[in-house]
Amino acid sequence: MTSSSSPLATPLxxxxxxxxxxxxxxxxxxxxxxxxxHLGECVLVDGDVRGGGLDMTCGTEHVPGLRWPDLARLxxxxxxxxxxxxxxxxxxxxxxxxxRGGAVPDSVVLDVVASMRGVVPVVVDLxxxxxxxxxxxxxxxxxxxxxxxxxxxxxxxEALIRDVGELAGAxxxxxxxxxxxxxPELDEVLEHLGAAHLAHLRTDARVLRDGERGEWxxxxxxxxxxxxxxxxxLVDHLSVGAA
Numbered sequence: 001m002t003s004s005s006s007p008l009a010t011p012l013x014x015x016x017x018x019x020x021x022x023x024x025x026x027x028x029x030x031x032x033x034x035x036x037x038h039l040g041e042c043v044l045v046d047g048d049v050r051g052g053g054l055d056m057t058c059g060t061e062h063v064p065g066l067r068w069p070d071l072a073r074l075x076x077x078x079x080x081x082x083x084x085x086x087x088x089x090x091x092x093x094x095x096x097x098x099x100r101g102g103a104v105p106d107s108v109v110l111d112v113v114a115s116m117r118g119v120v121p122v123v124v125d126l127x128x129x130x131x132x133x134x135x136x137x138x139x140x141x142x143x144x145x146x147x148x149x150x151x152x153x154x155x156x157x158e159a160l161i162r163d164v165g166e167l168a169g170a171x172x173x174x175x176x177x178x179x180x181x182x183x184p185e186l187d188e189v190l191e192h193l194g195a196a197h198l199a200h201l202r203t204d205a206r207v208l209r210d211g212e213r214g215e216w217x218x219x220x221x222x223x224x225x226x227x228x229x230x231x232x233x234l235v236d237h238l239s240v241g242a243a
Contacts, residue, residue: 012122013122014047015125018153018156019148025054026207028044028124031231032121033218041121042122043092043094043095044093045122046068046095047126047132047133048097050102050104052096052098052099060088060096061099065088066087069104071104071112072105075107076111077115091216095112106130141171143172144174145175146175147176149186154189154193157174173196176197179202186200199226199227199230202222
């Protein structure tokens with residue numbers, strides 16, 4: 001395992017859902033948990049600075065701590081340690097809007113992520129391809145697009161990959177999601193999309209039940225195992241690249 005003192009132990013991973021309702025936030029949370037376990041720490045960041053999705057996904061909506069609106073007047077980078085200590089923490093510290101809304105300048109989002117980059121691993125759950133998202137994608141070590149396998153959702157994925165691929169290049173990977181097993185035509189779909197396939201997730205009733213109980217996603221089962229494989233592959237890849 002890579003030492004947590006190494007720059008390789010502090011990757012920025014961004015996650016985008018090609019369509020709504022695919023569980024991109026759940027995947028981001030599972031990744032953050034596995035990164036934390038393997039590398040010692042990680043911060044999960046909600047790229048939607050007006051919503052409260054990640055707090056609800058991770059069961060941290062009632063945990064005290066700073067949310068995006070509290071940081072709206074931040075100017076420039078800040079102390080990573082102080083910032084992380086002030087965030088609500090479930091399995092890992094979470095920076096979300098907490099459903100409070102309010103305007104948060106793009107510069108604040110970028111400064112906050114920059115404050116953590118190179119110090120701790122960061123996973124950002126992006127709501128879409130905004131100008132902030134483009135900046136984060138360009139600087140990320142890994143970009144995950146979560147895709148459904150239905151025709152309409154594959155069309156959404158193709159459009160997103162076309163735009164994100166120009167920014168991410170070989171750092172782009174695809175996570176597929178379906179209610180059943182792996183579709184027999186998946187290999188053809190992946191060849192057409194031209195993105196590396198990281199994992200296939202099946203709808204898991206246990207994940208839904210855990211969410212209703214306010215538990216962190218991916219503490220057990222296939223979601224945990226898939227996230228673990230992807231995280232270990234990422235760490236190995238970064239280690240090889242630095243050799």
